[in-house]
Amino acid sequence: MKATFEKLMLLDRRWVFLALAVVGVASYSLKDFQVPILVTNESRQIFAAIDELEEGATIFLSIDYDPNSLAELHPMTYAIMEHAFRRGVRIVITSLSTNGPGMADEAIRAIADSVRIDREYNGVMYPGREVVNGVDYAFLGYKPYPAIVILAMGQDFRIPFPADYYGTPLEELPLMENVRNLSSTECVIVITGTNIADMWLAYGQARQGFPLAFGLTGVSTAQYYPYLNSGQLFGLLGGMLGAAEYEQLADNPGLALDGMRVQLFLHWTIIIFIVIGNVGFFVTRKRRGAGGNV
Amino acid sequence: MRRSTLIGGSLVVVFFLAAWLIKGAGASGESPYYSAFLITLAAFLTLAVFSFLYADNPVYKFAEHLFVGVSAAYWMVLGFWQTLVPNLIPRISRALSEQLELEYIDELWNVLYVIPVVLGILLLLRLSRKLGWLSRYAVAFIVGTTAGLNFIAYTRSNFMAQISSTFLxxxxxxxxxxxxxxxxxxxxxxxxxxxxxxxxxxxxxxxxxxxxxxxxxxxxxxxxxxxxxxxxxxxxxxxxxxxxxxxxxxxxxxxxxxxxxxxxxxxxx
Structure with missing residues (x-):
C-alpha cells in the first residue's frame, strides 16, 4: 500500500493531463447523461429582467470579450440574445474589447438564423421571424478606451457612435429613435472577462444608476459577488455554469448545458487526483525528514 | 537540426495537409477549401499549444510567437485606424482627410489636438537611449489623469457603496x-x-x-x-x-x- 502511494507521489504530471484528455473525450459519448443544474437567484434575476419586459422594450448588451473567453461567454450571449429576440425585446449592442466586434457579429448572425425557425420554449410556441438590423437590434461596434466610451454613452450614444458598425448613422435607425443613452434602456447587461466590468461599475452604474448585470468568466466571478450584495448589480452569470443556468431557464439547451457534462467528469477526475495526492502525502509523511524531503 | 526533428516535423505537416484536403473535400458552401484551411489551421494551433503540456518544443514556440506577433500587429493596426485616423486626421489636415475620404472638421479648438500628438511622439522616444527620458512626461500625464479620474469614480462605486452595504x-x-x-x-x-x-x-x-x-x-x-x-x-x-x-x-x-x-x-x- 505504502509502496504504491510512494510511486504515485512520484507520478509524472503528464499522466494527469493524459487522464483528463481521455476522460474529457470519453464524456462526449455520454450524450444522454444530463447534469442537474440548480439555478441560482442571481441568474434567475437576469432571466426575469428580460422575460418580464413587454414586446418592443429595449435592453443594452455589451459584448466585451475576446476569443480567449469564447467558450465561457459565447453561450451566455447566445442564450440572452435568443431569449430577447424571441420575446420581441430589442437590443442595442456594443463591443468595448478589441476583438469584441467579431464575437458580436458572429452571435448576431447565428441567433438571427436560429430565430427564423419556429420553436417552443417553456411550453410557449414562438413562430420564426426575421430579425431586422436597425429595428430589432442596433450594433454600434467598437470604440477604444472603455471608460471614456461608457461615460459618453451615459450622455448620448451618438457621441461615441455617430454611426453603427455597418456605417448607418444612428439617426436613421428606427430602434434608436427614442433611445438616447444607457438610462433610456430597460437594463444594461455586460458580458466580459476583463476589468472592463470595473469600468461599467465605476463610470456607468455608479454615475448613472441604471440596472446593471454581469456575465463573467469563472476566474472573475467571485470578486464581483460583493457588488451583487450591495445592489450595484441586479444579476450575475458566472462562467459556463451561469450560461447553463440561463439556457435551462430559457428552455434552450446549447453549448453550455452540453459542456457541463464534460466539465462534471473533468472536475471529478481532478478531485480524485487531489484526494489521491493528499492521502499519499499523509501515508508517506512518516518517511520524510523535518524539511519535508523523502 | 536533428534527423528525428525533421522526420517529426514532416509528419506533422503531412498530417495537417491531409486533414485540410479531406476536410475541404467533405465541406460545402462557397469556398469549402478556404474554410477548411482556417479550421485546420485553428486545430493545428490548438494542438501546438497543448503540446506544451508534454514538453516545451519548437511547434509550441511557433504558435506562441505567432500569437504574440499577430496580437501586437492587430492592436497597432486597430489603434491606428480606429483612434488616430478618425479622431486626429480630420482635425489637422484637410488634404489628408480628403485622401482618406474623411470629413474635415474645421473647428477653433483643433489646435488642442497637437498636444496628444506631441505626447504620443514623446512616448515613442522610449526607443531612444538618449531621449528616452522625455517619455516620462507622457507617462506622468497618463498616470496623473487616470489616477484622478479613477479616484472619484472608484471612491463612489468601490468604497462608499461597499462600506454602506456592510452596515446591515x-x-x-x-x-x-x-x-x-x-x-x-x-x-x-x-x-x-x-x-x-x-x-x-x-x-x-x-x-x-x-x-x-x-x-x-x-x-x-x-x-x-x-x-x-x-x-x-x-x-x-x-x-x-x-x-x-x-x-x-x-x-x-x-x-x-x-x-x-x-x-x-x-x-x-
Missing part, C-alpha cells in the same frame, strides 16, 4: 420578538436566513479587517477575531480558486468541443 441590520424587518419567532422558517429568504447572512457579513468584515491590524498583538479575544478573519479570507480565496478551476476547465471544454465537432466532425453540432 442584524435582524431585518424587526417589529417584535413575538413576530420574529412566529415568522421563523428554514426558507433561504426567511428572517432566520437573513439574520445568519447579515451576521456572517458583519463578522466577516470586522474579523477580516482585524487580521490586517498589526498595531496590536494578536492575542486573546483580538487574536481569536484575527484567526476567524484568516478563515474568512481562506474561504474567500477557496471560492475564487474554485471558480478559477471551473473557468480553466471550461476553456478546455471549449477547445475540445472545437476539435471534436468543428474539426473532426465526430460529435454532432
Amino acid at each position: 441590520p442584524l435582524v431585518g424587518d424587526w417589529t417584535s420578538w413575538a413576530a420574529f419567532v412566529d415568522n421563523l422558517s428554514l426558507s433561504a429568504t426567511g428572517p432566520l436566513a437573513l439574520l445568519m447572512a447579515n451576521i456572517v457579513v458583519v463578522l466577516g468584515v470586522v474579523c477580516g479587517l482585524i487580521y490586517f491590524f498589526f498595531s496590536r498583538e494578536h492575542s486573546g479575544t483580538f487574536g481569536m477575531a484575527s484567526r476567524l478573519g484568516i478563515w474568512i479570507l481562506m474561504i474567500t480565496f477557496g471560492a475564487s480558486f474554485g471558480y478559477t478551476v471551473m473557468g480553466r476547465i471550461s476553456l478546455l471544454v471549449g477547445r475540445m468541443t472545437f476539435l471534436l465537432r468543428d474539426w473532426l466532425g465526430i460529435i454532432a453540432s
Whole structure:
C-alpha cells in the first residue's frame, strides 16, 4: 500500500493531463447523461429582467470579450440574445474589447438564423421571424478606451457612435429613435472577462444608476459577488455554469448545458487526483525528514 | 537540426495537409477549401499549444510567437485606424482627410489636438537611449489623469457603496420578538436566513479587517477575531480558486468541443 502511494507521489504530471484528455473525450459519448443544474437567484434575476419586459422594450448588451473567453461567454450571449429576440425585446449592442466586434457579429448572425425557425420554449410556441438590423437590434461596434466610451454613452450614444458598425448613422435607425443613452434602456447587461466590468461599475452604474448585470468568466466571478450584495448589480452569470443556468431557464439547451457534462467528469477526475495526492502525502509523511524531503 | 526533428516535423505537416484536403473535400458552401484551411489551421494551433503540456518544443514556440506577433500587429493596426485616423486626421489636415475620404472638421479648438500628438511622439522616444527620458512626461500625464479620474469614480462605486452595504441590520424587518419567532422558517429568504447572512457579513468584515491590524498583538479575544478573519479570507480565496478551476476547465471544454465537432466532425453540432 505504502509502496504504491510512494510511486504515485512520484507520478509524472503528464499522466494527469493524459487522464483528463481521455476522460474529457470519453464524456462526449455520454450524450444522454444530463447534469442537474440548480439555478441560482442571481441568474434567475437576469432571466426575469428580460422575460418580464413587454414586446418592443429595449435592453443594452455589451459584448466585451475576446476569443480567449469564447467558450465561457459565447453561450451566455447566445442564450440572452435568443431569449430577447424571441420575446420581441430589442437590443442595442456594443463591443468595448478589441476583438469584441467579431464575437458580436458572429452571435448576431447565428441567433438571427436560429430565430427564423419556429420553436417552443417553456411550453410557449414562438413562430420564426426575421430579425431586422436597425429595428430589432442596433450594433454600434467598437470604440477604444472603455471608460471614456461608457461615460459618453451615459450622455448620448451618438457621441461615441455617430454611426453603427455597418456605417448607418444612428439617426436613421428606427430602434434608436427614442433611445438616447444607457438610462433610456430597460437594463444594461455586460458580458466580459476583463476589468472592463470595473469600468461599467465605476463610470456607468455608479454615475448613472441604471440596472446593471454581469456575465463573467469563472476566474472573475467571485470578486464581483460583493457588488451583487450591495445592489450595484441586479444579476450575475458566472462562467459556463451561469450560461447553463440561463439556457435551462430559457428552455434552450446549447453549448453550455452540453459542456457541463464534460466539465462534471473533468472536475471529478481532478478531485480524485487531489484526494489521491493528499492521502499519499499523509501515508508517506512518516518517511520524510523535518524539511519535508523523502 | 536533428534527423528525428525533421522526420517529426514532416509528419506533422503531412498530417495537417491531409486533414485540410479531406476536410475541404467533405465541406460545402462557397469556398469549402478556404474554410477548411482556417479550421485546420485553428486545430493545428490548438494542438501546438497543448503540446506544451508534454514538453516545451519548437511547434509550441511557433504558435506562441505567432500569437504574440499577430496580437501586437492587430492592436497597432486597430489603434491606428480606429483612434488616430478618425479622431486626429480630420482635425489637422484637410488634404489628408480628403485622401482618406474623411470629413474635415474645421473647428477653433483643433489646435488642442497637437498636444496628444506631441505626447504620443514623446512616448515613442522610449526607443531612444538618449531621449528616452522625455517619455516620462507622457507617462506622468497618463498616470496623473487616470489616477484622478479613477479616484472619484472608484471612491463612489468601490468604497462608499461597499462600506454602506456592510452596515446591515442584524435582524431585518424587526417589529417584535413575538413576530420574529412566529415568522421563523428554514426558507433561504426567511428572517432566520437573513439574520445568519447579515451576521456572517458583519463578522466577516470586522474579523477580516482585524487580521490586517498589526498595531496590536494578536492575542486573546483580538487574536481569536484575527484567526476567524484568516478563515474568512481562506474561504474567500477557496471560492475564487474554485471558480478559477471551473473557468480553466471550461476553456478546455471549449477547445475540445472545437476539435471534436468543428474539426473532426465526430460529435454532432
